[in-house]
Amino acid sequence: MSALLDWIVAYLCRWLPRAAPTGLVPIGYPDEGAPVLVTANFSLTVARVRRALRGRSVWLLVANSSGINVWCAAAGGLLTHHRVIDAVKTSGLAERVGHRRLILPALSAPGVEVEPIREATGFRARFGPVSARDLPAYLDGGERKTEAMRRFDFGLAHRADMLLPMNLPVYALVALVLGVFWPQHLLGFTVLFWSAVAVLYAFVDVIPGRTGWGQALFSAMLVAGAWAGADALVRGNPLAHRGWLVATFVIFLAAGLDLAGTVSPRRSDSEVWIDRLGLGGFGGLFAERDLGTITLDEDRCRGCRSCFEICPVGVFGELGPDRKTTFRDRDACFSCHACVTQCPEEALSLATPPRAAHRRAVRSSG
Ligand code: SF4
Ligand code: SF4
Structure with a gap:
């Protein structure tokens, strides 16, 4: 009963930070070969991931996101590779599993880089599906994502x-x-x-x-x-x-x-006004983002497809004949920064529109 009440409060107050305990949580009876899924310590997220994985045997590594959901925390700098590294090191994960693989939530891509995790812990991280409800199918399918698992459809x-x-x-x-x-x-x-x-x-x-x-x-x-x-x-x-x-x-x-x-995927009017009122840094969540145009430096691209894998709205298409990434729907980009963060060649950038650049220049000159 108290778990149900807790869930109802967490659901109705989802716009408030609500921290779940961090650390390694066994779901079912995981052994040293069981997959390790990472999530943020937002209580509603942890409850939903656990529910999606009911009946399975996996390890759930809950990283500190200051009690905020994955996407907001990653975009606001509260869920980063540093926090994932902390979670790996302080949970004793390396002693519990025989492999060195982590499955990250796809929506953590704006803030979590995989290479620093590998360098600091030896664990190779990859991004799983966008939605927790797709986790069983993702695991059953050999940890491969379908097109639908990559998308956040706002449906x-x-x-x-x-x-x-x-x-x-x-x-x-x-x-x-x-x-x-x-x-x-x-x-x-x-x-x-x-x-x-x-x-x-x-x-x-x-x-x-x-x-x-x-x-x-x-x-x-x-x-x-x-x-x-x-x-x-x-x-x-x-x-x-x-x-x-x-x-x-x-x-x-x-x-x-x-x-x-x-x-x-558009910016809300409240975010815009919070920026305009000079409260851009409040909680790290409403920090001014460079809402720019996604731009590709073809000379740098080596066709690794990370951008294709991680974009939640399908901006990228198949590789071109020269094995460079292509744009399938460039206008769909809403500047989440995930592909820019994940591109290993720094081939992607968000060109800052003149008005935002001007505003930032004025602020920094003050
Ligand atoms: S992530 Fe970067 S290097 Fe890889 S395909 Fe995309 S643009 Fe090219
Ligand atoms: S910045 Fe744009 S193109 Fe890149 S992942 Fe986000 S929405 Fe997709």
């Missing part, structure tokens, strides 16, 4: 998973105020809020707009317009519910604040 399942925990804090805060001062509006707010969130999360791929706020504004205009139109027909007054029309805009814009970053 409906991901959005449904994020909908409740990412919006509950705003809902709870407003509901508390309404419940105390204007309880007669609580039900209407509840229906409007969760309907707005559901619409945005379900149709984020097709709602026009470049940013989450832009999409939220467009949606609010449609809903408010339809509502006003219905009131004009039925009541003869398009502003019969003027208070709720205003609330529609406020609620949609609140729901859109973190929309892009939560359910798409």
Whole structure:
């Protein structure tokens, strides 16, 4: 019962750091030949990896990520090869297994380099699938990834998973105020809020707009317009519910604040504003990233395919006739830095757009 409660709290509060114990965890009855999977010490992640591996015998090496999930921690410098090296050395892993192989979570690629791990520990690390639920198939398939295992699709399942925990804090805060001062509006707010969130999360791929706020504004205009139109027909007054029309805009814009970053590879408006308010270094998570264009120096590329293996959105294609990597969908790049970090030849870079370069120059000159 307490494990279930713990999971519910971890799920609903997934936007908060929540640390699980670090170290080596046996799952099933692993022997010295069992695979070693690495993960971050975010409690929800550890619980999900353990659940995905139920019935198997593997070692789970939980590295310190300050209680933050794999992707955010790796992007924010809180899950690095140094922390994986620490985990290997302090867990006694080398005495427990006869091989020297680690399987890293694919989304740790922006922050974890494999070569320093090999040099410091003798363990050869490779990146496994993006999603924990693919781990059994990955292990059964000889530790080879299918195309689907490489991708983070931001699909409906991901959005449904994020909908409740990412919006509950705003809902709870407003509901508390309404419940105390204007309880007669609580039900209407509840229906409007969760309907707005559901619409945005379900149709984020097709709602026009470049940013989450832009999409939220467009949606609010449609809903408010339809509502006003219905009131004009039925009541003869398009502003019969003027208070709720205003609330529609406020609620949609609140729901859109973190929309892009939560359910798409775009940067969320909240991240942009945190940067603009000069809080870029807060927690290491909102550090200003160089949202640039992925660029290949063909002379350096030697066709190792690391970039193809690690890109979560399929930017890279097959090798060209000269055995250099090629771009399959360059526009899909969202500057996660994974391929830049992993390219052993430093052949990839993210060209900084002029505005971001200017902003950084101004800051460093201060
Ligand atoms: S990781 Fe670097 S060297 Fe390897 S294929 Fe990609 S660009 Fe070329
Ligand atoms: S191409 Fe872009 S999205 Fe893909 S791994 Fe590189 S930086 Fe990330």
